[in-house]
Each structure stands twice: as C-alpha cells, then as structure tokens.
Amino acid sequence: MMLLFYTAAAVAILATLMVITRTNVVHALLYFIVSLIAVAVVFYTLGATFAAALEVIVYAGAIMVLFLFVMMMLNLGQSTQEQEKVWLKPRLWLGPCLLSLPLLVELVWMIRQAPDANAAHSIIEARDIGAALFGPYVLAVELASLLLLAGLVAANHLARREDRS
Amino acid sequence: MFDIEVGSALVMGLILGGVILISAWLIWLERRLLGVWQDRLGPNRVGPLGLGQVIADMFKIFTKEDWVPPFADKLVFMVAPPIIMICILLSFAVIPIAPNVGIIDLNIGLLWILAMASLAAYSVMLGGLASNNKYALLGSLRAAAQMVSYEVFMGISLLGVVMLSGTFNLREIVESQRDGWYILPQFFAFIVFAIASVAESHRLPFDLPEAEQEIVAGFHTEYSGMKFGMFFVGEYIGVLLASALMTVLFFGGWLPPFGIGPEDSIVAGIFWMLLKTMVFVCFFVLMRAAIPRPRYDQLMSYGWLVLLPLSLINLLITGAVILFQGA
C-alpha cells in the first residue's frame, strides 16, 4: 500500500510540474487530469474511497471536461504557444518561486511535526460521509446548496434568450 | 479444479477476453438485426450465418494504413482512442457476472463506473480536438456537452437504487434484489438511466457527435485503421456495459426471473446474466433501427427539462418512501 501511495504521489507531483511547464494548453490539461487521478489514488490508499471516486467524477470527469470544452471554443493556436513560451522564461517565475520557497519549507516542517497517521486502516464509508455531512456539517451543506441554487438560477437567467416574447 | 472466485486471474482473463469478443461479435449481431428490422438480409456470406464477417472486418481494419494527419496534435491524437477502451474495460471490473464470478468487489462499485464513464468522455473530446479538423471539433464539442449533461441525471437516477439497497457495491445491489427487482420501484429511474446510457455511449438516436449527415463522421473523421477500430469497438463495449448495468441495477443481475431454476448456481447465473444483457443489447439495436436522431438543442433541452426533473422527483419520492417505511 505504501508503494502505491508513493508512486501515486510521485506521479501527482511530476504531472503537476508538467502542467505548469507545458506550452500547449491541451497537453497541460492532460497532465492535470493525470495529476487529479493520481491524487484520487492517493485518497484511495489513505482509505478515503468515496473521496477518490468523487475526485475522479467531479474534478477529472466534469470540471476538466468543461475546461477542455472552453478551450475548444477558444481556437488557441501557434501564437498562444509562443506567448506561453515567453512566460516560461526564468526571470518571470524565479521571483515568485523564491518567495514561496519559505512557505514550502514551513509546510514540510509542519507535516513532519504531525503524528504519523497510517490512515489506510480506517476505511471511510460513504455512509460515514453522509452522516457527517447531514450531521455536524448540515448547515454548511445547506448553505452550499443554497449558493449552488442561486448560481443555477443566475445561470438560467443569463442564458435565457431575450427575444422570447 | 480451477479456482472460480472473484478476482482470480482466470476469471479476470475470461471476463475481459469475453467482453472484447462479445463486443466484436456485437458488430455482426447489430448488422444482422438491423437487416432483420429493415427487411434486409445483413451480412451472411463469411462463415456460418456470416459470423466470420467480424474476423474479416478486423483483418481489414488491422491492415489499413494507420494514418496520422500531418496537421494533427500527434501525441493527443494517439492517446485518445485507447482511453475509451481502457475506461470502459475497467468499468467491467466491478460488474458481477454470477455468484463468485467477477473481477473485483469494490465498495464504491457504482461510483467507479460513473468515474470511468466520465473519464471516457476525454477520449472523444481529445480525439476530436487533436484532429485539428472542423468537423471533428464540432463532433467533440457535441460529445462533451452531451456526455457531461447526461452524466448528471444518470448519476441521480442511480441514487434511487443506491438508497433502496443502501450500498454502492454492485454485488450487494444484486443480492438485495432477491425479493424483487428494482425495475418496479425504480421504473422512472430505469427510463432515465436507459436514455442517459444511450446518450453516454453516443449511439443512435443520440449519435450527434458523429452524425454523418451533418459533420462527416464527427470526432473520428480523421481516424483510420486500428485507432478508428478502438473507437468502434469501444462503442460496442459501451453498449455491452450499459446493458450489463441495466441488468445488474434493475433486473436482478444473475438472479433467475420468477425463481426459475437454481438461485446460486454459477452456470445458471452466467446464463441469466448473459441472456438479460443480450435482451438489452438488442433493445439498443432496435432503437438504432427505429428512432431518428433529434436535433442538438432538442437533445439538450430534453435532458435538462425532462430527464433532470424526472430523476429528481424520482429521488425525492424514493427518499420519502424509505423515510416513511423506516419510520
């Protein structure tokens, strides 16, 4: 199980690196999907099977599809690739990288501090998640669903054809 | 004696091999059935009953020039076709064939299938996008919108079954139908699921991504040879998967109808499972033979304005009933 975890984690990190260094947006997106799936595997090895499935269904399967959908409409060509190449010059990313380096160090340090939890032994069932969502977190869920409903209504309003009289 | 149990290498090989063989053979079945329903004969020249037609077609498709258009995004173009094959074959891993026959008993089996189905959408989208062809692009745009939309109600419609059985595990769902198939309590869910699965596998009447009268061949316009073959066979595996799912979720899987014959025999289980699945496969073919393709906006508004409310209402009622019974 640990082997699987580390492999998936490595794939996730590598794929994410590839995402930010690709100039071709479609390729970047492909790597992003790979990264998401790898993260799903990580979830799975940690026992969060439901989260793993949702990761794939929602992020990899729906949101990324919408990304791709938009990209198809944008008619990206050689010029955007050139632009991306320019943006990948070191003097553009070196500064932010140096600034976030302390954050990384902090993160690693904090993870090192945390107790070594081998979560794989405690599988979290869908039932547990449901109970948690509609138990302690019911308010958050209802608020989120209200927000989503508002979004739905707004989208419907925006997409409505004006000339329907 | 061979080791017949879930997850054994033999079973795994038999199931995956069988799925691919049956899917390939479905091409022949579909052509024959279309012939029957259109008062024609269908392929009957190669081998007995024309069964060799599939082999001949495979030979043809393997020996065709495997061409990559010079204007295509080569990497993505090559990656796209296997995705659909892999995703759908992986879905079969969680399908219970008979008692003790299956590849894996996953506790999130149904979610697994939904996840794989949503990943399969990439195959079509990337294939169309990488082809760098306007018809292919149009096809994949349609595919993306169609699959993302219909995935929603497909998932919602299945929740009724999940609520009734209380599990995502498909084997447990089958077991929970011993008292009665879910087709009765979940009739509307079945309707929604059946329609959505046709749309998911973009088969006629919902084959808008490859509507040849409008956009040549849609997303696979530029594909040829084995790469086209993967799309082609992938579609038939999809049909098989959808049929198997309907069987498992609504028609009691391997369980015999009306208690005919032994309940937990592996052979009888495989027989009933296959028989039920084949009926649905034939239904798929019948739909292709009979129903014309809707317009694109009709497809979308039908999904969002009819199927979505229907599946939500179904979910609501199911939940209410369970709540009422539980109380």
Add this chain to the structure above:
Amino acid sequence: MLKPVWEQVKVLWSQVRTLGMVLAHTFSKKDTVEYPDTEPYMFPRWRGRIILSRDPDGEERCVACNLCAVACPVDCIALQKTEDEEGRWYPEFFRINFSRCIMCGFCEEACPTHAIQLTPDFEMAEYERQDMVWEKEHLLINGTGKYQDYNYYRVAGKSIGGKDKGEAQNEQPPVDRRSLLP
C-alpha cells in the same frame, strides 16, 4: 401543470410505438435476394448498361445530335457526326467511357430519337479499365429497345434516302415555287 407532462408521455409513447412497429418487422418478408445465387427481377426501366438502338426499319437511330453528350454530367460520351450520301446523319464514332458513367439516365432523357437507352443489364465489371470503353459497334443492338414504333426521320423534315421531302408524317408535298396558285 399536467399538460407538459402529458405531452412528454405522448412523445415517449410515440417512440415506444415506433419501436414496436419496427420490431414487428422481424416477421416480415425480406425485400432483398441473395444476388449471385438468385437472379433478381430487373424492371424494364432500370438504368443499367447503355445501348444504341435501331429504328423499326433497322437503321441506326442515332443522328449524332450530341445532346446525350452535353447532358452527361460526367462527360463520358463522345461522338462525331457524319452523314451518308443522301443526307442521313449518323455517328462516325460513338464512344462511352463506362468507367466514368454514373448510370444517371440523363442521356436517355435527352435523346430526341430514342436511340440511346439504358437497359436492365448491370453486370459490367471488367478487370481492365480500358475494357470499359465501349465503341459504337459494342453499343449498337439489332432492335428497337423500349420504344417499338418511333422513327425520328419519319417525323423530321430533312430528306434522307428512302424518304423524300414531303413524305414525313403530317407533311404536304413540296411546294412548286414557280406556281402562284394558292
């Protein structure tokens, strides 16, 4: 409230009914036959192999008017007019490149003399494409084809051997131009 639901039910029912009707075709008779084993009946107006026919007197019907050639959408007909000593027009050569022919039948429709006709024969495959080029001697048959009685030169005003001026259908004898009688 119920009306849209009822509409949807009707739509669904229509689809189900369609499925049923198509399913019923399982038991209907097949329209196709297994061709090389069973010879299908070919209707007389089938648009198959093109022939050149003769008029009821046994003469070539074709007058080389070129209308078939110009009507041909794939330009696969080429011919050259010539005439005999007595003024009858006929083709010096008449060539159809069947490897280009699409059997559309426009030539037959265009023909003012019923010379060019399409026949029910469709078995025209050749191993060499060159063999698909047919000359007049291959095309000309010894019969009238579909139109038994028509003889263009009996209707046309031009005089030919065996038919002088004024001898065609609905014609008066030639005018004596030196007479002033009405």
Add this chain to the structure above:
Amino acid sequence: MADGMSEKVSITIDNQAIEVDPDKNLLEEVLSAGLDLPYFCWHPSMDSVGSCRQCAMTEYADEEDQHGRLIMACMSSPRDGARYSLQAAADFRAEIIEGMMISHPHDCAVCEEGGECHLQDMTVMSGHTYRRYDGTKVTHRNQNLGPFIGHEMNRCITCYRCVRFYRDYAGGTDLGAQASHHHVYFGRYDDGPLESEFSGNLAEVCPTGVFTDKVFSKHYSRKWDLQTSPSICAGCSIGCNINPGERYGTLRRVVNRYNDEVNGYFICDRGRFGTGYVNDDAVRIRQSMTRSSQDADPVLVSNADALQQLQDMSGAIGIGSPRASMEANFALREKVGKANFYAGLSQQEFAILQQILSIYQDTPAHIASLKDVEASDAVLILGEDLTNTAARMALAVRQSVRHRSFEKAAEQKIPLWHDAAVRKLAMDERSPLYILSPHATRLDDVSETTHICNAGQAARIAAAVASRFDKEVLAPEKLDKAEQALVKRITASFKGARQPLIIAGSNSMSLPLVQSAANLAQALYQKNELTQLALVGSEANGLGLMLLMEDSQQDLQQAFATGTQSAIVVENDLYRRAPTAEVDHFIAGLEQLAVIDNIKTRTGEQAHLVCASATFAESSGTFVNYEGRAQHYYATFKPVDSILPATRWLAPETSLATLTQACSQTLANCAGMADLTPGQDYHYAGLLVPRQQFRYSGRTAMRANKNVHEPKQEQDPDGIMSYSMEGVSPLKEARVFNTPWAPGWNSNQSVFKFQDEVGGHLKQSSIGVRLLDKRNSAEEGGYIALDSSEKNTAFPLYHLFGSEELSAQSQAIQARATSAYVAMNPADADRLGFNAGGGVTVQGNGVVPLLLRDSIATGSVGISVGLPGLNVHDVLPDVSLEPAPQWQAPPQWQPDNIIVSDRLHKLHEQEGD
C-alpha cells in the same frame, strides 16, 4: 448610323426607367438596356423592316392608360417620357412565334444550327413550348448552293434577313425571295454556287438552319463542343477578327468575331472557308525533316535534333514573311541579327509597302479603319481590286455609298433605322464612288464611274484631282477629254463630301498609284480635315514586316545578292515572291537552307532542314493589318507534339509574351504592342480564360479509345487562356473574348450582351492597337514625286478564291478557284495575233489559257496572281507572251465566270443591248 449623339430621353419599361437615344429604334434600346426582347428580322447592321412581328411591346398613351396598344419595337422611335411594357405583349409574341413554328420541321437534332439557333432561343424566350397545330406542314425542295452553303428551306420562318443581307447589304444578285404567301422561298433561280463573296455570312445571319455552313457540316460539332479562341484572319491585310473552333484536334470552322472597328458582324468567304489546309495532311508539314542535299529524299528528325541544327546555323541570313506573325519575324531577326534579316518580299512589293509605311507616318489624313470606310461619303479607289484583295473593305465601301440615302431620309425626317423606307427613298441614288482600275470590278454596280485605265494613267488622274485642291501638286499632262471630265467630276464630288476617302494599295503592284493616292489625300486634307486614306497591304502581316525592317532596304533581291551560304526562311515560299530563275540560283548556291513552315512549299521541297511550324490556329501571335492596327491572336488548339510555333523554333527559351514585349520595346513604331493582351500574368480571381464553353462535352471519353486514363489538362505556356472549360466566364470578365454566350442567348446574337450598346464597342475585350496613330501635324511630309519609270504593260489579277497562298490549299476554296491564265482586251489580241480561246506561252512558265475581255484596259495584259501554273514575278514588269496555237483547253477549263466580275459585266452588257 445617326450622325453625332443626340440628347437622351427617358422612358419607362415595366416600371423600370431607362435612358434611350431617340434616334435609335426602341428594340435596339431595349436590348442595349440589357433586357430580353425576342426579334428575328432586325439585325444591328441591317436595321429594321418590321416583318417578323416578334418584337411586340405595349405602349401606353399616358399614366391613366390601362390597356395600351401593341407596337413593334423595331419600328418605333422611343417617345420621351412614355410608358412601355414588355410583359403585357408576351402573349402576343407567343402567338406570333407559334404561327412561325407551324411548319417548322422537327429537325433540331439533325440541324447544324441546333444549339446556337436564334429561333430556338426566341421560341424558348417567347414561351411557346407546346405545338397545338396538328395539320400538315408546308415543305420545300432544297437547292445545291455550291461548296460553301447548305440549304434546308423547310426550316425557314420568312424573316427575309437572308435576302436583305445578300442583296441589299452585300450586293449579291443571285439570291432572292420567290413565290408568295406561305410558299415563300429563298433561293437561286437554279441550283448553283452562290456568287457573292460574302455568302458565308448567310449561315450567321439566318436566325435558323436554312443556310448552314456546308464545310463545317462535313465535320460537324455543336457550338458548345468547339474549343475556341479569339483569332485574326490570315487571309488578307484587313485583319478581320475571327473565332475558329476546334474539336478532336482538327479545326472545324471559322465564324465572325465582332470588332466594331474592323469587321463588325461580317467576314468574307475566304476567311470563313479558307482554313481547311490546317487539317489537310497532304498540305501540312507535321514532322520536321532533313535532306542531305537538295534533291535527296527527306529523313524525319526529332524536334531536339532539328532545334540543334537550327542552333548550329551561325552566320545565316534570315528571310521573314508577310504571312508570319510579328513575333515569328522578330524572333528570326533577333536570331540572325538585324543586318542579316531580309523581308521575304520582291523588290517591287517591298518598295510599295515601304512607301505605304512612310506615307502612314507622314500623311496628315486619317488612316481609315473599316468603320471609317463605311462612314465615308465619297470614295475613290485607285487600281486596287478590293473585292479580291481585301474583300471585307469592298463590303464596307458598298455601305459607304448609302450616305446619299441617309441624307435624303434625314431631309424627309425618316428615322435612319427604317431600312426599307430609307432604301426606297433613295432608289438608285448613291454617294459618289469612283473606281480607276485596269479591269472591271465587282463594285462597278454601285460606282458612279468605273474608269478602265492602266495604273500609270490612274496615278495621273489622281494627280490631276490633287492639283485642283492644291496648286503645289503638278498637274500631269496626257489627259484626254474624257479623263479631264472625270477629274472634274471627282473634284466636285470630293468638294461636296463631308468625309472623302481615297483607297489604293500594294496589290496593284504600282508604286506611283500609292504615291499619288497619298498626294491626293494630303492635298484634300488642306480643304477637309476629315479626309481618309486607306492603303491596302499585302497579306496578313505585310505592314508589320515593314515595321520590322526599320527603313533598311533588305528585300529578297538584296538577300539573293549577298551570296550567303546558309539561310533560314520562315513561313515563306520564295517562288511566290521572286522570279523562278533567281530563286533557283539562290537556293542552288546555298549549303544550308532551313525552312520553317506549316505547309509544303516549293522552297521547302529543296530545303536541307524543314521544321514543322504551327498555323494561326495552333499558335499565338500578332498581326498588323493594313491600317497599322496590331491585333493579337490566340492559339485555338494545341498542335501535335512534333509541331512547334515558329517562335519556339527560333527562340526556344523565350516565351511569346517576352517576344511581344521585346518587339514593342525594340521597334520604333510598335510601342502599342505591349498593351495588346491583358498581360502574361493576367487572371481573374485566380482563373484563366477558358477556351471551352462550360457545356463542353465528352471530356472523359474523347481520348478514352487510346487510353482510358485521362491525361493532365494541356497547359498553354504562351497564354492566359487555358485548354479547358475551367475559368472565368466571359460574361463576368471578357478581357479575352471568344465565343459569345449569355443565358437564354445561345446563338451569335448574344454578342449584344457584351457590347456597351447594340452595335457599339465590346465592353472589355481588345479591339487592337493602332500603332501608327500618333499624329504629328507639325511636320507634314511634302508631296511625293511620282515614280515615272514604271512600265504599265502588265497588271495583276487577283482571285479571292485562290490567290492567297494558305487559303488556296483548302479544299472548299479550291472548289471555287481556277488555274492560272492571262487576260487581255480582244482589240489587243487581234492586233497581236492571239486567238480567242487559245493559250499563250508565258516566259519561263509554259502555256496558260488566254482570256479575252472587253473590260480590260487596252495596252495591258492581266496576269493571274498566285494561281497554280504561273509565277507573276516572272512576268512583271516586263511581260513577254507568245501565242500557243496548239494548246487545247482541258475539259475542266471553264472560261466563264473566271474573273469574279465577269457575270456582273455580262449583265451590264445585256442591259446595254
């Protein structure tokens, strides 16, 4: 024909307002406005008689008028502000055409006119689609009208166009309307060839298939199947615009191509029927050959070898030709160098042509185009037998005499388009036309006076007339009383004329005649600035050859005198240009003679290298006509591979366009040639100009008997035209305009759709460039001193059918041609002891028949030119004849009707009796 432009008036047709010219008839203006109105009897060159009743329109009296009244558009002048309708008269027109079609035979499939038939177009346009009449049809017997024109009288709709053209326009006498009511018949009294030199136009004038091109019918193809290109007739120096059509690799026919400045709607029969040689294997050279010596048998060689041999001929002299294009002659000049380039013309012809060129450069008078000739109202022809040397100009001259009738009509306020009324009004009154000729001519029937005299005397008469206009011109002596009276009459006519015209030319082979014509024009110009001068040249490009000579004196005799070892001759038969003995001597002295030609000639038979060159139909190039108008012709079809255009033999690496450009840059007078074509890189939206119509049939079958795999479409390296049907339609962009076609107008009548107004300029395509049109009135050349050394004992006699080298090789022309002869006045024959009907021995040319005619000037001998059996250069200028009493006329020798004017002359004699 109306003089000047009058104020436009505005009328309304079917609620559409158009501006029209009130001096023209309504039909013309309706068509000019781009509307479709059916018609038959009207013709833009022959105006209206109102006989067919097809062009009916409805005219409304005022705004309130709902019913209107029927009018015939061709017989109505547009009324300012009036309201008309085409629609309202549609039923009437449909009924009229139904009546016309009652006896029309079911012939379209076997009719040569089918597919380009005005009657078909008009029937469709009028909406008559179904024949209700089921009674019997009137039929007629046909006549044999000779080798040119076929006759199928059943098809006639009695529009009278044929006789109006043949008799009224072209002056023919042997075609007329006969019988009455529905028996009306158009034909000759008896079978026999139509005598007019313009009979071929009947095929184009006739709106249906009564008169058809018999030569074309032998190898008939529909109009849409012909591959055509704009071309120029190579038959004489007029340079008529023609439209040759090709099918299956052979030239099928030639039709007129409209050019309002030159030939208008008509061409002569030599141009139309004289191109059969292009297809004749017995005549053409189709493969290059070499001979080891002049008597050896020829050996075929490949193009590459022949080109190499031509390349190796350094130091050769080049002999050009008046029948080769500017580009071919120029390429030869470039190849051998200007100093070694000789015009392939006899000393005498060279001198006259050079004189003509210098006159054109100096004269203040306007050089007349054929349009100007038609517009002239007093004409003097000096020695040139126009009908036989420049037939189209004779037709133009025939129209010029009608000015008197226009004047009378204008006095009576009769619209000039009212043809029948205008002709009736004038009866036999004509504008003055004077002909000074050594023999009777075909124009005598419309001339005021035809004075039979030799060239010297004619020159003196012209000089006498000139002296009456300008005292600087010396009045000649030796004029008798009759001649002095004639001089007085001519002078009076010219004084009263608005636009006088003097015509002479090189074909009379008399230098003083040309000089005195120029003097007369110059003298006349002092009094009238509209004075016109037309000097007919030799062959298609005689004047063009002179432009290439640039004042050097290098004629054929000079070439013979060089004593060169090798020579290249381009498209020229030296035996037609110089005395036989001199040519023999010259060729015998050559070690290497290369002949580039398209037909077999006597020169070619002795050449060491014969290169097969392309005819006008297979190559492109430029001809300069008699008025200095450069006109480009485009290859109609691609010759077989072994034939190359002369330019490719001489300059294999240079494109034709480059040669044309080089020509225009190098030669002083040829700058205009650069603008002749739209340019080598011309295209319209990426498309070339198609040679084939969009209906062109049989593409995938015409070569399938040889190979079913279709070859790549042939490319034209020289041109902006493609050998295919792909390209831009002339309706869109007609910069290069070949076959007129417009929707609903399949016949040649559709040309009006391409004119800016009916009978006007073509909208887009080139009418040629007049190279010498740069008047520098500042320095006028003085009068030319007449060359008095010329003897006038012999004069040339030309035949439209036979005298021209190329057309004479065509079978259709040969059917109307005769063999060589000598003609003289019976009085002279008596005096010299020649027998009537006997033969004469001509020096170095054997025995030829002798014709005796009263109409020949005494003291002169007429020598036939170009006919087989006699080289006119052996005889001129010193003729020596001996009686050949033993000579027996061969049975095919028909002395009647040999001189074209014979029959006419006989008619005059009969009237005299």
